[in-house]
Amino acid sequence: MIAVLAMCAFATIAITLGIVVMLVTESWHFFNSQYVSVRDFLTGTQWTALQSKSIEDAKFGIWPLLSGTFRVTSIAMLIALPSGLITAIYLSEFASPKVRATLKPALEVIAGIPTVVLGYFAVLVISPSLQWLTNGGFDAFNATSAGIAVGILCLPMVCSLSEDALHAVPRSLREGAFGLGCTPLETATRVVVPAALSGIVSAFLLAFSRAIGETMVVALAAGTQATYTMDPRAQSQTMTGFIVEMIKSENEYGTVQYYSLYGVAVTLFVITFGMTLVGQLVRRRYRETYA
Template identity: 55%
Template sequence: MKSLPTSSDAPLRDLTHLGRPKSVSARTWRERLIVGTLAVAATFSILVTTTIVIVLARETIGFFEFPDVSLVEFFTGLEWNPLLGAEKHFGIWPLISGTLLVTVIAASFALPVGLISAIYLSEYASPRVRATLKPALEILAGIPTVVYGFFALTVITPLLQKANPFLETFGSADAPIAFGNYNAMAAGLATGIMILPIVCSLSEDALRAVPRSLRDGAFALGGTRFDVSVKVVLPAALSGIVAAFLLAVSRAVGETMIVALAAGGIAQITANPTAEVQTMTAYMVQIFLGDAPATGVEYKSSYAVAATLFVMTFILTMIGQWVLRRFREEYD
């Protein structure tokens, strides 16, 4: 750096439009200032995480200090009814169960469909087909989640209800099986549609990153296109695909507007997709929209729920990162 040319060096004049020629030391100081500012910007993301953790931890501790709340009940209790009933129960499992039901429905739709579409796009489709399919997926990815919620409520649920006369033959009088106006199935399917583009485009990236030589080798050994894509390319891209799945699942777990609109508001433990369920996010919406006083136990409970949600998605992301690092196949 010491030997940097000064402004009098004629051939280097072309670069000087980047800034007036300055003495080396002035320039060094400017550089340091700029890099320092950029470093401060980079630290901001750390600040965000720390603040999230501190805020959630502080309010959650505040929640557990209430006399009618206990840590044991929160993690083992099977009843969640902070807003109704004489006796309040704060057991998180009904909310987790609701979240899991919606997520399982979403994943069992989006993961297979997304993965097969990704294989098709990466291994089978001609460039022309790709050029029409990719924009469609990008549009799906850009649609706001509240629109999917509206779609679940006004299109998917009425369609599902067409199956009710058939379903009712299975239920008994006191436990009927029929899709109500709010149900886990519609919310789950809409969430599945929402995460489909994520699964598809990230899996496709992973598949396309597999080097051509592997495919050529497999074809040369007499493999069909199915053999090549499913038995050679797919295993080679597995770490990326698993990471894509985990990211999509954590999106489904954290999804708010769809479940707030279409899944209903009854916190219950059930595996019945026709039932109304409340997810963790939907409970938080209910609290922040309601008129629960900001110092009350109901209000504080939403922070404990948020902390649980944060920990769950954090673990999913960490597993995803670990899979990517640990099981990545390097071909270079």
Template identity: 45%
Template sequence: MSEGIERDLTERVGDTSRERLVRAFFFTCAAVSVLTTIGIIVALVVPSLRFFSATGPLFGIAAEETVGFTEFLFGTSWTPSIRPYQFGVVPLISATFAVVIGSSLIALPFGLGTAIYLSEYASPRARSILKPALEVLAGVPTVVYGVFALLYLTPALDAILPFDLSTFNLMSACIMVGIMIIPMVSSISEDAMSAVPDDLRQAGYGMGATKFDVSVGVVIPAAISGIMSAFILAISRAIGETMIVVVAAGKTSRLVNPLNPGAYLDSAMPMTAAMVDLAVGDISAQGPAYRSLFAIGLTLFVITLAMNVISDLIAQRYREEYE
């Protein structure tokens, strides 16, 4: 009897030790994720502070080697390697939002249409084929999209369109970025639609609604939080896309009007392309051009973080709970 009790206590102690070990492992994983994020923020903030004149002297940097915050945030000229040096980030932001708007016009309707088909119209066999195909599309390296845009898409568009198209242009970049983020929109939206209870669909059919009416009038409103989250996450992905815009959009720094269709025919430099240009360029590691790399990265980080926060707020605001 006593031996059984002793054995039971020994097993419980062993289980407790294993649980503590597992708990410590998972805590370490979470801590590494948090510390990595903090490290990235610090790595962006400290050099960015040194970049701006308001805090430059605190780090022992002369005033002429720094840039004013307002000059960076509201300046309309970006020439970090040509005298006189100018570090206005507005042209980079405008080109970035041009890519976002152009790619969204492609990805959001096609992605949502794909999600509706997969969720409401496709047979199990068709879904089993299309879903893996979308996953393969999502796994294509972005540099491949960029090379395809430069070597094939741009010449094809130049031959078809009635106006001249530059070798490097925003239109090709927008189309390829839009194609790249279609799987993200369709996958997340389809998951949100599939989570809608069938009782809602059957109620619509019982009232004489067609499949289209049920899809548009019942399923989409019920899954709107997931769909909007998919849209915003896809837009955030488009904002941070690098290789496609580097290869296809070019490196011409100019102020872009995202609402002007003619602005997409020429080359432009989004923020990510500017960061690559600075990183591989022949610049001094102690100069303001090098530190502007971190200021652009911090600006991009803040924009992306804001988009993700908005996505979470929308998901919480419009989330439907079913029992």
């Protein structure tokens, strides 16, 4: 019986290893190709895997895709982190049981919205609103509307994980702060939030990884042009968005263009893996200080 349980546990590890092995071997075809140099890949600011007619003209520089991912993710975090944390503080420290009972399920509903619906929401509602507000200052597909939708997507996650962390802070600390003449707001910001910091930071990092990996919303709303820019109003293909486009495209299996999606996938994997590691380190560090 225990052997079955152990097998289930090891299956997870085996699957993870399998994915890593596949990523590395497939991307090997890409990095090893005579048309691709690792140096250009890491420093180049042009990415034309889908646009160029022949392989000789194709440019494989990751920065346009990185900048797209960076723009969308930053905008998403600008929305999800502050509002998620503030909502969590409100729910955990101030809301009456009645308000809690309404607000928490409402947030869980957001978590249940299929991402494809949010993607269409970005295209059909957010983007036109932005264009209307700025008199056409935004492209029809742009990083901001995709970022806002991804932010909405991450909000419940930031909120519920932060709320768990705040909720776990012992009542005695709050009483100690009240006893020293803190107002409820001072108690929340100066005692409860710092005490829950490790949990809050790891909620932030999880949301960050989620936003970087989010695919459907950006594939629908962010556009298909990979340009190296920091302009949030412009089209922006993200790494995940490119992978979708490439699979949908007519490029045949085995071409360098096709294998380039594995090059991008490995980069994405390294970034999210790095975030997870940083998250672990942060947790451990704060756990030492805040026993």
